[in-house]
Structure formats: structure tokens, C-alpha cells
Amino acid sequence: MSGSFRGSDVVSVRDLSREQIERVLTVAERMVPIARGEEKSDELSGKVLGSLFYEPSTRTRLSFEAAMTRLGGRTLGFDEPKGASVAKGETLADTIRMVDAYSDVIVLRHPQEGAARLAGHFAVNPVINAGDGAGQHPTQTLLDLFTIRKEKGGVDGNHVVIVGDLKYGRTVHSLSEALSMFGAKLTFVAPPTLQMPREQIAHIESKGLEPTISSSLEEVLADADVLYMTRIQKERFPDPAEYQKVAGAYALTRALLRDAKDDMIVMHPLPRVNEIHPEVDGTPHARYFEQAFNGVPVRMALLSLVLGGSE
């Protein structure tokens, strides 16, 4: 991807330079009052977003729709492939070519890794990856970075502790790559069977960083500036017994937060199950609902940039 975003696909954080990420975050900052409904915009008036969700994802789908609507554009698409031509056996390539003809930008969530890259090959218009299987989820990463930058004044130098399902969790792979690009200190906390994949760690080390690997949240919590919790995803486990064994083992409670720094923030891509106790919601550390809101201005920024606005 070159300096300009216009017409570009957003498939993986690896495609983006640090300058481009900062550009997205800066534009997102400008979008906040529009995302809140305090200001109006018709920047994308007349533009159509093709929203293809082959897997359910309430937050990502709705925030993209909200983003497009707030900028004056419209959305078409489906939120499950059942009933769509996909269920009749149409290839993703054909579906993409069709929707590409009906819209100006495509947002794709798909269970297969590499689906968004493939879509990018077949679409003339830009494709934004909204998660492809266990692969990349760049817009989540961008909103996570936006949240850290907003709450901590910057990303560099912060100690980010990432907890939970690091093996299957798609958000943490993209996030850890981006955080390493920005020079954050990283600690990965997970049971050994769910630790960060070897190639992800190698990628981070190639940036000159040495992430800390731990299996104990309690041990690393006191030194954290950002605590990024993730759900242990039941659907990623072939064996239900293994899920039962690890679920709940990494749950955050108010008592655990006793040793935390005063300005430490807790983030979570949501939805959560048991990994953050509701009693944490009322503490000054909780930022996950702000984080969820931040998905709207960040996706507004991306839609605006790839469609040639905000340049």
C-alpha cells in the first residue's frame, strides 16, 4: 500500500506503515463528534457499502453500518450466508465480483483465512477485512490502538499485557504486531496450550522486541499499563473438555486489580463471558465500552480514506 489510501484494500495490519496507521488514528479523532451524533456529515453521501458477513459479528457489523450511515452513505449486504447465493454453493470470488458491481467499498467477515486477500484480488473497489477466520482483523487492531493512544496519550513505551486465548484469538495476533511496530512492551499471558503461536512471536522478535511469556495474570498485573483481556473462544476448541479446563482460569476481578497501577486501563474486544467480572465495570480502570464505541470513528476514518475523502 502506498502513502495514499484511496482505492486500497485494508487486509492486514502488516500492509500498513506506522505513518498510515497514525493517519487513520488522526482522521478517527476528527470523526468522534460525528460518530457521537453531535455533528453531521455527508462526506460519503451517495456511496454504498457492501457488507458481507459470512459469520455472525454484532459489534463489527453494526459499527461499520453506523460508520457508513454517520457519513451519509448506505449499506447493503447480508449478516449470515444462509439464504444468500453463497448457500447455493457460489464461490466467494463470484459473490465478490457481484457485490463489487453494486457497491463502492466491501467489508468482509469470513471464516476462512486469506478470504479478504482473495476478495481484494477479485474486487475493483477497496476491500476492508473485518476478520478472516483465525487470521487478521485489522480494524479491531486500529480501534485498539486508537483507544490506547486516546487513553494513555500514546502507544510507545506502554507495557501491554495481553491475556486469554492467544492461540486462536484473531484480534491478539493483529494487535501484537501493531503494538510491536509502535514499540510497546509486550507480555502474553495464557495457559501453555493457548499461548501465542511461534510464528507470531518470531514476527514480533524480528522488530527487535522481546515479549515476555507468562501463564500467571497475577504475577504480571502490577507492572501493566494496559491489560488487554480476551475471551476464551469456545467455538475454536475441537474438544469441549479442553475448553472447560481453561475457561475462567484467567478471570479478572476487582480483588485482582488491587495491585494494579492507578492509571492502568482494562480493555476487551467484547463480547466477554466470564473473563471480566461485572464488578470491574465500575472501576476507573475499565475502558472496554469506550473501546467498543471507538470502533465507529475508526471505521469511519477507514471508509473515508479508502473512498478518497480525508486526503
Next chain:
Amino acid sequence: MKEFKVTPIRNGTVIDHIDVGMALKVLRIIGVRGDVSSTVSVLIHVPSKKGTWKDIVKIEDRELDPKELDKVALISPDATINIIRDYNVAEKFVVEVPERVRAIMKCSNPGCITNKNEPVEPEFVVEAKRPPALRCVYCDRTTTDIAENLV
């Protein structure tokens, strides 16, 4: 008198300096099976002039195409190709590991979109040549077991 373990061939390809132990994989990737119509000679664990060991494959009446050479390079980057015409070495060169390869290997990730009946050819960036590591341009997964995934 010079001793020949295998006699010279009149026309065809001699793949020399194959990494020792890789000859059978070379045969598999260039599609030599039991139903060949010309003579194929395989030498495994042959002393080389460098004082080490190598494998050699001789295929009569066939010249390998560039795609086949790419495959050989991936599993045996020092192999040399000798094209033989009328008992003479008409061409001789060392295989070259390409920067990118397309349609010669499937992605080792079963969850990759390229394994799902889509109209695309799997494509990889060669991240390391020895031992080879190929990264799928679609799913980003790195495959190191090249011979197992060649098509």
C-alpha cells in the same frame, strides 16, 4: 577403464547434486511414477567431488520445464540441471530458488481460502531458501514441509 554405475543418456535431463536423500522426493515432484514411458535412473548416496554425498536423477527423453525446476530448487537448492542432447551436455545450470512461487504447492493451512475450491492458484513468498520456508500470500501461514504440499 572408467566404471559407470549408470551409463550416459542420449537425450534427456540429468539432475545432479541433489541433496542426499532427496532423490525420491525429486521424482515425486516432477511427476515420475511407475507408468513412465522412458528410462529413469536414480542414484542415491553417491560420493561427490567435494567429498560429500549427493543424489542423482537421470530422465531420458524429457527436458524439465521452468515450473518443475522451481519445485526442484525448493527441495534441493544446489541441484544442477544438465540438458543432454545426443550424448552432449547442451545446457548446464544450477537451479534457482525463486522469490515467489505460484501454483506448484498447496497451502499447508487447511483453513486457508485457497484450499476451498475458489478460482485462485496458491501463491507464496519464499521467506527462506535453506531450509525453505514459504509464506502464503493469502493466509500468511508459513509452510516449511515443501515436499508434502507440492502439487
